[in-house]
Amino acid sequence: MQYFNELQLQQPIAQALQSMRFEKPTPIQAQAIPLAIDRKDIIACAQTGTGKTAAFGIPIIDRLLKHPQKTALILVPTRELAAQVTEVLKDLTRFAPSINGAILIGGMSIRPQIEKLRRGVRLVVATPGRLLDHLDRRTLDFKSLDILVLDEADRMLDMGFAPQLNKILPYLPKTRQTLLFSATLPANIEQLSARYLTHPVRVTVGPVSRPVEKIQQSIVETTAAGKNETLVDELHARKGSVLIFARTKARTDRVARHLKKYGHSVARLHGDRTQGQRTSAMAGFRDGRFRILVATDIAARGIDIPHIANVINYDLPLVPEDYLHRIGRTARAGAEGHAVSFITPEDKAQWRAISNFLGKTGKSSAVFVSPRGEPASKFAGNTSASRKKFSGKPRRSNPRRRPAGRPA
Numbered sequence: 001m002q003y004f005n006e007l008q009l010q011q012p013i014a015q016a017l018q019s020m021r022f023e024k025p026t027p028i029q030a031q032a033i034p035l036a037i038d039r040k041d042i043i044a045c046a047q048t049g050t051g052k053t054a055a056f057g058i059p060i061i062d063r064l065l066k067h068p069q070k071t072a073l074i075l076v077p078t079r080e081l082a083a084q085v086t087e088v089l090k091d092l093t094r095f096a097p098s099i100n101g102a103i104l105i106g107g108m109s110i111r112p113q114i115e116k117l118r119r120g121v122r123l124v125v126a127t128p129g130r131l132l133d134h135l136d137r138r139t140l141d142f143k144s145l146d147i148l149v150l151d152e153a154d155r156m157l158d159m160g161f162a163p164q165l166n167k168i169l170p171y172l173p174k175t176r177q178t179l180l181f182s183a184t185l186p187a188n189i190e191q192l193s194a195r196y197l198t199h200p201v202r203v204t205v206g207p208v209s210r211p212v213e214k215i216q217q218s219i220v221e222t223t224a225a226g227k228n229e230t231l232v233d234e235l236h237a238r239k240g241s242v243l244i245f246a247r248t249k250a251r252t253d254r255v256a257r258h259l260k261k262y263g264h265s266v267a268r269l270h271g272d273r274t275q276g277q278r279t280s281a282m283a284g285f286r287d288g289r290f291r292i293l294v295a296t297d298i299a300a301r302g303i304d305i306p307h308i309a310n311v312i313n314y315d316l317p318l319v320p321e322d323y324l325h326r327i328g329r330t331a332r333a334g335a336e337g338h339a340v341s342f343i344t345p346e347d348k349a350q351w352r353a354i355s356n357f358l359g360k361t362g363k364s365s366a367v368f369v370s371p372r373g374e375p376a377s378k379f380a381g382n383t384s385a386s387r388k389k390f391s392g393k394p395r396r397s398n399p400r401r402r403p404a405g406r407p408a
């Protein structure tokens with residue numbers, strides 16, 4: 001499939017694609033949509049930013065248009081992802097008023113959700129905990145459920161949602177189509193698939209866990225005490241919007257406070273903030289009112305804001321895999337992006353673990369190394385001598401002893 005119009009989609013969805021200026025499918029869409037229309041169960045492994053939301057959204061809406069009694073459920077790990085998926089579905093159902101949806105997420109009053117469900121909905125986007133709440137209260141049933149999507153399935157398991165998923169399973173009709181999307185395919189995803197899917201077809205776009213190639217990755221060597229100063233330098237040297245990752249909720253708040261002192265417009269996102277605060281932080285960052293979003297790993301996956309030009313790992317992620325998810329927030333939909341990681345002497349072991357993990361993915365990435373304390377961006381136009389092909393092997397030299405101004 002080269003163009004969407006080869007698919008003979010129902011008119012309202014075809015019209016929506018036109019108005020969204022989606023003419024050609026992305027690779028994951030080209031593979032998954034015909035299979036999904038053919039009613040196959042699918043395990044789709046795709047990098048972030050590949051267009052996976054429309055890869056399940058388009059066949060679902062096409063199906064619901066053809067079968068006016070049927071409904072669909074999309075399970076996602078986080079409230080942010082739920083909101084984002086809902087936005088895409090709203091766009092896709094712009095010309096299909098008969099397909100109404102509900103978003104069932106925690107952190108918000110359950111009453112309006114119950115009211116909405118009472119009026120009847122055909123497209124539910126939910127996080128597992130809140131969905132179970134509704135199922136237990138019998139405010140929702142899945143008698144007409146036709147398609148189930150497990151989005152960011154690896155993240156759902158990482159977040160400990162397996163017990164909730166197992167409780168949801170008995171509520172679902174046995175005859176249904178199930179589409180599972182995951183950035184990675186560890187063993188526990190295979191187990192999940194064995195429970196939820198029937199003879200699934202596998203679809204993979206690009207090697208598993210490989211960062212999008214357009215991301216220019218670099219590190220800045222600094223110290224724990226020097227991080228804030230380094231951050232301010234980086235923000236001055238960089239253009240465009242910036243997503244900064246910090247390790248804890250308290251550190252997120254501290255970094256944001258520090259940047260505000262320097263006159264930066266900063267939003268904050270972490271699990272201790274209310275749903276209202278989280279929504280307005282995301283909205284403000286999305287529409288450009290805040291140039292900077294400081295967040296914990298809650299923002300590491302699923303968030304799609306096309307204009308994020310820079311990701312800064314103020315703190316390294318604890319899990320090497322999360323490095324890929326974090327940096328995948330930039331270079332969305334083919335744009336250029338930069339990812340910078342701050343490395344203190346205490347971080348060396350963790351950076352080695354990340355390097356080894358990246359090396360194991362088989363595809364080394366060009367990592368651009370700058371001397372301690374110097375913003376990496378200063379070297380952006382440097383000769384190839386300062387560019388290191390990243391082999392995934394730990395570096396032996398001690399970067400702290402490197403003469404200033406000389407790249408590693």
Ligand code: AMP
Binds near residue numbers: 022050054
């Ligand atoms: P996703 O991986 O679903 O988060 O999508 C990443 C980005 O790609 C989103 O900004 C989408 O609007 C965009 N996108 C998805 N499919 C297409 C398409 N077929 N043509 C152009 N842009 C697309």
